[in-house]
Amino acid sequence: MKKKREIQFATKVIHVGGHPDKETGAIMPPIYQTSTYVQSSPGKHKGYEYTRSHNPTRSRLEECLASLEEAKYALVASSGLGIATLILHAIPPASTILCSDDVYGGTYRILTTVFNKIHNIIFIDTTNAKTVDKAMKEHNPYMIWIESPTNPLLKITDIKKITSLAQKYNTLSVVDNTFMSSYFQKPLTLGADIVMHSLTKYMNGHSDVVGGCMMTSNKSFYDKAWMLQNSLGPSQSPFDSWLVLRGLKTLAIRMEAHQKNAIKIAKYLEKHLKVDHVIYPGLKSHPQYAIAKRQMTGFGGMITFFIKGDLKKSKKFLESVQLFALAESLGGVESLIEHPAIMTHASIPKKVRQSIGISDNLIRLSVGIEDCDDLIQDLEIALKSV
Numbered sequence: 001m002k003k004k005r006e007i008q009f010a011t012k013v014i015h016v017g018g019h020p021d022k023e024t025g026a027i028m029p030p031i032y033q034t035s036t037y038v039q040s041s042p043g044k045h046k047g048y049e050y051t052r053s054h055n056p057t058r059s060r061l062e063e064c065l066a067s068l069e070e071a072k073y074a075l076v077a078s079s080g081l082g083i084a085t086l087i088l089h090a091i092p093p094a095s096t097i098l099c100s101d102d103v104y105g106g107t108y109r110i111l112t113t114v115f116n117k118i119h120n121i122i123f124i125d126t127t128n129a130k131t132v133d134k135a136m137k138e139h140n141p142y143m144i145w146i147e148s149p150t151n152p153l154l155k156i157t158d159i160k161k162i163t164s165l166a167q168k169y170n171t172l173s174v175v176d177n178t179f180m181s182s183y184f185q186k187p188l189t190l191g192a193d194i195v196m197h198s199l200t201k202y203m204n205g206h207s208d209v210v211g212g213c214m215m216t217s218n219k220s221f222y223d224k225a226w227m228l229q230n231s232l233g234p235s236q237s238p239f240d241s242w243l244v245l246r247g248l249k250t251l252a253i254r255m256e257a258h259q260k261n262a263i264k265i266a267k268y269l270e271k272h273l274k275v276d277h278v279i280y281p282g283l284k285s286h287p288q289y290a291i292a293k294r295q296m297t298g299f300g301g302m303i304t305f306f307i308k309g310d311l312k313k314s315k316k317f318l319e320s321v322q323l324f325a326l327a328e329s330l331g332g333v334e335s336l337i338e339h340p341a342i343m344t345h346a347s348i349p350k351k352v353r354q355s356i357g358i359s360d361n362l363i364r365l366s367v368g369i370e371d372c373d374d375l376i377q378d379l380e381i382a383l384k385s386v
């Protein structure tokens with residue numbers, strides 16, 4: 001007899017953790033909006049004692065998330081930085097951590113203002129395997145933190161290459177997979193030990209929740225992170241977990257739609273006379289296009305481009321768009337536009353920003369799933385105005 005085929009991603013997002021309610025048959029999971037659970041005798045309960053520790057709605061979300069990254073365990077927290085906090089506390093104090101030098105502004109801030117008091121943080125270019133090899137030899141790091149593609153420069157780290165180096169040096173590897181979502185990239189299958197997401201972005205996809213998660217098959221690391229979650233307290237509310245479960249159902253079709261629009265817009269911008277250059281992993285002009293093609297199953301919905309001119313011109317352009325909303329964050333169904341130097345990456349000192357290439361004429365798009373020609377028309381009118 002033919003072996004039964006395993007369910008695929010687009011089925012998992014809808015069905016894993018989505019079993020009907022046992023009591024009523026409700027097809028949608030109940031929101032267990034409760035802080036505590038009744039016990040029949042002291043210590044005798046059904047696996048749930050207090051919602052900071054566990055909640056059935058959150059458990060369903062964790063079950064689904066683990067399956068999407070092909071991990072054994074998932075842990076959900078109240079934000080992406082909340083989960084980063086748990087991961088960074090789960091390693092011994094005074095550990096050395098190597099980190100991609102072009103990480104999300106909030107990750108940079110937490111590493112340089114909070115965890116620098118506990119650990120030794122070293123920023124390096126993780127897109128360069130030689131640099132990583134040298135740094136591992138020299139510093140014997142406990143952990144390496146990789147973000148790929150990075151934000152906002154969309155630099156791509158060869159995850160397989162770097163995690164195999166990490167294995168060689170007995171270094172724990174973490175990949176921030178927020179930009180690709182579990183749909184386009186699966187770092188655990190490329191050798192990473194831990195993957196994390198800001199659920200706020202593509203995973204939930206509707207700009208109505210802040211949340212974070214990590215997935216791993218390393219039981220002792222998961223146990224430590226859960227213990228810290230219970231001790232430090234950044235658990236997600238049942239309602240927010242329910243919203244993410246709901247948002248996840250369309251992850252597969254949303255990511256396809258984001259990508260379809262992004263490819264068209266990246267090509268449009270690349271030809272535009274008022275645009276200096278465009279960074280998008282799906283363009284052949286991207287310096288790591290070959291790696292992107294190999295390790296991701298798509299290129300995502302984020303585009304970075306440099307407008308010709310100075311800060312004044314960038315501002316004029318950003319004030320002129322109408323469909324693209326000028327806002328921080330990304331990954332929602334609606335298109336967003338932002339200026340990293342002033343907005344998302346303001347917490348990075350100007351000198352550092354300039355040295356890694358976040359200049360005043362750099363603009364970041366989170367391409368939504370609206371009608372693509374409407375989006376292009378919006379950009380065209382705004383570009384004409386500068």
Ligand SMILES: *Cc1c(COP(=O)(O)O)cnc(C)c1O
Pocket residue numbers: 079080081082104106107147151176178179197198199200201210211212
């Ligand atoms: C937003 C984001 C985070 C932080 O997540 P929050 O949910 O805002 O705390 C971390 N990494 C990346 C790449 C992000 O875009």
